[in-house]
Amino acid sequence: MEPSKTQRLYLVLRDRIVGGAVPAGSRLPSEPELSHVHGVSRVTVRRALDGLERDGLIRRQPGAGTFVTGRGGGPAIVADFSNMLAHLVEMGRATSVRLISFAYETPAAPIADALRLDADERAQRSLRIRLIDGAPFSYLTTWVPERIGVTYSEADLATTPLLALLERSGVVCARASQTIAAALAGPETAQALDVEVGSALLSLTRTVFDEDGRGVEHLHALYRPDRYAFQMEMTRTGRDGARRWSPIATTTKPSPEDGSGTDR
Numbered sequence: 001m002e003p004s005k006t007q008r009l010y011l012v013l014r015d016r017i018v019g020g021a022v023p024a025g026s027r028l029p030s031e032p033e034l035s036h037v038h039g040v041s042r043v044t045v046r047r048a049l050d051g052l053e054r055d056g057l058i059r060r061q062p063g064a065g066t067f068v069t070g071r072g073g074g075p076a077i078v079a080d081f082s083n084m085l086a087h088l089v090e091m092g093r094a095t096s097v098r099l100i101s102f103a104y105e106t107p108a109a110p111i112a113d114a115l116r117l118d119a120d121e122r123a124q125r126s127l128r129i130r131l132i133d134g135a136p137f138s139y140l141t142t143w144v145p146e147r148i149g150v151t152y153s154e155a156d157l158a159t160t161p162l163l164a165l166l167e168r169s170g171v172v173c174a175r176a177s178q179t180i181a182a183a184l185a186g187p188e189t190a191q192a193l194d195v196e197v198g199s200a201l202l203s204l205t206r207t208v209f210d211e212d213g214r215g216v217e218h219l220h221a222l223y224r225p226d227r228y229a230f231q232m233e234m235t236r237t238g239r240d241g242a243r244r245w246s247p248i249a250t251t252t253k254p255s256p257e258d259g260s261g262t263d264r
Helices: 005-018 031-038 042-054 088-094 109-115 154-159 162-168 187-193
Strands: 058-061 065-068 077-080 096-105 123-132 135-145 173-184 200-210 215-223 228-231 233-237 244-248
Touching: 005 031, 005 042, 031 042, 042 058, 096 154, 109 123, 109 135, 109 215, 135 162, 135 187, 154 162, 162 173, 162 215
Parallel strands: 077 228
Antiparallel strands: 058 065, 096 123, 123 135, 135 215, 173 200, 200 215, 233 244
16 A cells, blocks of 8 residues: 555655754744645645654744754664563563453464464453553554463453563463564554554564473564664674674663563
């Protein structure tokens, strides 16, 4: 789906601000000037500016114009890609969560296969939105085998990171398989993340296993790329002729401000 004219103009202006091409304190061109330069209506310009203002990137001063305030309302979450299970509880402390749904269902075949469930085995399905500074940045769908899901309640999941609930039930998370790709926001996701339909999102799919190789959680997460990013520290390893880049797992504790960790 092609982005709307409003979304395209919003992204053009946002990229210039975030990228530093238009520094903080600068005055943006007037609405008529932006309309002329970009070949869109003043209504489109006004809507694009509304989006920038919601993101904290600009401020409108009646009679004086529109000014760039900076690079948004705070730093994006940066997750340690090489050590994706290390800081999940810290993520729960640094952000807040809104629980949308909680139910027990029989998952579709791809999810059941990923979790290595028996035929017709049910799982606890939850849908959550995670926020930082009150702004949504991730849309999470998780599946947990029923034998584990019954150990916590809907109220527990609304207030406690899922990893902490799994550990409380006696689960030992030993390894995970994770895939990251790109996706476009559908109507439901767009509304939840406060973006336009068709906006680009980061897509993460992860299956977590216990020490016996049993699946204990399947996560599908969609992230706003302006509020979430992945980072990996790497080093060169191997002998001459066979050298390669290898990840370095970080061991430092994340600060509440940066919210380091992967989503829960």
